[in-house]
Amino acid sequence: MTGKHHFKEIKLPSDIQSCLSGFSSMHTHTVFDDGKDDVETMCRTAYDKKMSAIGFSAHVPLEKQINMECEWILKEENVDGYTTEVHAAKKRWHGKLPVFFGFEADYIKGRRSPLDSDIIALKPDYLIGSVHFLFPDNDVKPFTVDGSEEEFDNGLRDGFGGDVKKLMNKYYDAVLEMIYAGGFDILGHADILKKSTQDKYPWLQEIENKRQREVGEAAAKTGIVIEVNTGGLNRKKVRDVYPSLSFLKIFRELNVPVIITSDAHCAKDIDGNYDIALKTLIHAGFREHMLFN
Secondary structure: OOOHHHEEEEEOOOOOHHHOOOOEEOOEOOOOOOOOOOHHHHHHHHHHOOOOEEEEEEEOOOHHHHOOOOOOOOOHHHHHHHHHHHHHHHHHOOOOOOEEEEEEEEOEOOOEOOOOHHHHOOOOOEEEEEOOEEOOOOOOOOEEOOOOHHHHHHHHHHHHOOOHHHHHHHHHHHHHHHHHHOOOOEEOOOOHHHHHOOOOOOOOHHHHHHHHHHHHHHHHHHOOEEEEEOHHHHOOOOOOOEOOHHHHHHHHHOOOOEEEEOOEOOHHHOOOOHHHHHHHHHHHOOOEEEEEO
16 A cells, blocks of 8 residues: 555544535546546635645556557556646645645556556555456456446446356456555445446346455455545436445444545536535444545
């Protein structure tokens, strides 16, 4: 991990609506990858909303690792520009708003990992570890589990013969491998698979509950922090936060810490649906959350 000592535990407020200021936004994207606003606009909005901190988490470059083009990631040729701009924002906002330099690092077994030397060499303040890609065992084209409906349907059909159990297990296997490999601080959108499956496929809830408990146990052993991500709500892709209430109850039972994030791709969403995240956490039994200090 890059530095779990940077987190501090904060009690959740009892009066949700009056206490939405003071939260951080550590999962944000800008025009450098698939966001719509620039670094300064995001900082200004976080400051105006009285947030405690903002962290930038561009998708790490991975096109050469997977030998395919990706429109939504940070390009290799823009890494220096992103790094320079975020560090400049740190200086501009010093004393007014803590600004952190980070990345969202994909895990793809044998191809990409938060532990890769080119990521470490950039000296990020923190890393979010995420699984977006699935590489089917039959060597057909890889696909992202949170991509377009067509991409997911084709991937399920061609890569897994339409077997949702195989796909589900492949996803949670990758999440578990990433957790045990380590090298990151925050686990990103742990059940993002639901974005493409909610209400669409006959879902194997009992099996998923078992796999999610395995994820919870791994997180408890390794000391990572789980993000409660409102990005799917902000973009109207899902009905609840990542992870869902039932998944969060597992993390609570196992005393795994959580941090609320917006996965904001534009400034207006920088604290979008934090009230729902707070209500969900309280319902799950949480009485505290983490801030990046």
